[in-house]
Amino acid sequence: MMRAGWNPNRVTFINILAAVSSLSLCKVGQQIHAQVIKYHIAGDTTIENALLACYGKCGEMDECEKIFSRMSDRKDDVSWNSMISGYIHNELLLKAMDLVWFMIQRGQRLDHFTFATVLSACASVATLERGMEVHASALRACLESDVVVGSALVDMYSKCGRIDYALRFFDMMPIRNVYSWNSMISGYARHGHGDKALRLFSRMKLDGPPPDHVTFVGVLSACSHAGIVDEGFKHFKSMSQVYGLAPRMEHFSCIVDLLGRAGACGRANGRKTELGRKAADMLFEMEPQNAVNYVLLANMYASGGKWEDVARARKLMREAEVKKEAGCSWVTMKDGVHVFVAGDKSHPEKDLVYEKLKELNQKMRDAGYVPQTKYALYDLDQENKEELLGYHSERLAVAFVLTRNSGLPIRIMKNLRVCVDCHFAFKFISKIVGRQIVLRDSNRFHHFDDGKCSCGDYW
């Protein structure tokens, strides 16, 4: 266009910046920024907003802050919202919340974009208390019946462990879109209510919007969490055959997981294992650096007792040199959020925590607890295995909560899946201390009460 002698104007730049930010092309964004200055349109609010969105998606919040402060009275709602969502996408939640708080204090009206973004932040860190405050603000702003805010609320309540509130709200919504239905179906899946998820899916097919690929992620994961293999396959087939939706990577993941969890590959299900292996191959091709795919395949074989295949999957993973995230757990107390990592010695009350853990361990052993070391995939001797298992982050978190007095359910959040041993231990702990424990792992919610877990030991 420029070679042909045309000059770009603000509309050109708005569109270019939108394209660049959707691709997260940071370097290109900077070049466009330079051009914007050259063409003397850097003081245009829409252009500045597009730059904020672009830098935010590229992880350049420092640059956003510079632009934002330069904008002074040119800022509009979009500028504020872009900053908030930029902070949230870059995991700067405190800064995002500070900005929201600042907006409220200066009497600025929050719109449905702000609420949706802030609720997704509450959902992602699972802070129910804050989520409910945001809900109350949305109510005051008369945005509670907005479908975008409503869907975000359903998701927030489900991810914060209150599937009951999620359903109550879902049922009250005057208008529901595909996001609302998907949030509720995935919520049921996350809480292990496979039957309810499938029933809601049937209802959606009757009088809801047409299901999309996300709906099927929810449906398939619901089947996986509840161990419903055959019906899961039926839905997987209907996805392409009835709804014309081509299966994506995430659907193949669900299928591999479904087979693994149900232990189908050890049984007379050779064809399905074959499908699982093919699905895994496709995943490796699509994202060879994602550790999760290797773990999935290994789990599928492990559940069927195919140990040589497990070893082979793990070897593949080593060869691909993939890395995994470190595990941590956190709890919200009156004095704030406390984070723990395995074997952590950094907490200010660590002495009390370890003392409590020691006391718990003794009581657990007296009650018949034996460390489930055979499920730990470390190549270590028995003693070391027990040592490592005994100090997983969720144990530190539960011990920490128990050093403080209260009768409320103990709510613990963890970024990875709970291991067999910790799951076993938590059942004992719930009985010994007579407290309900709600553990949200990366996968789902576990409700421990009086020596039992709501997942029925299947997760």
Place this chain on the structure above:
DNA sequence: CAATACACCG
């Protein structure tokens, strides 16, 4: 120009 839903997770 900003927004909500998504499986897997030593």
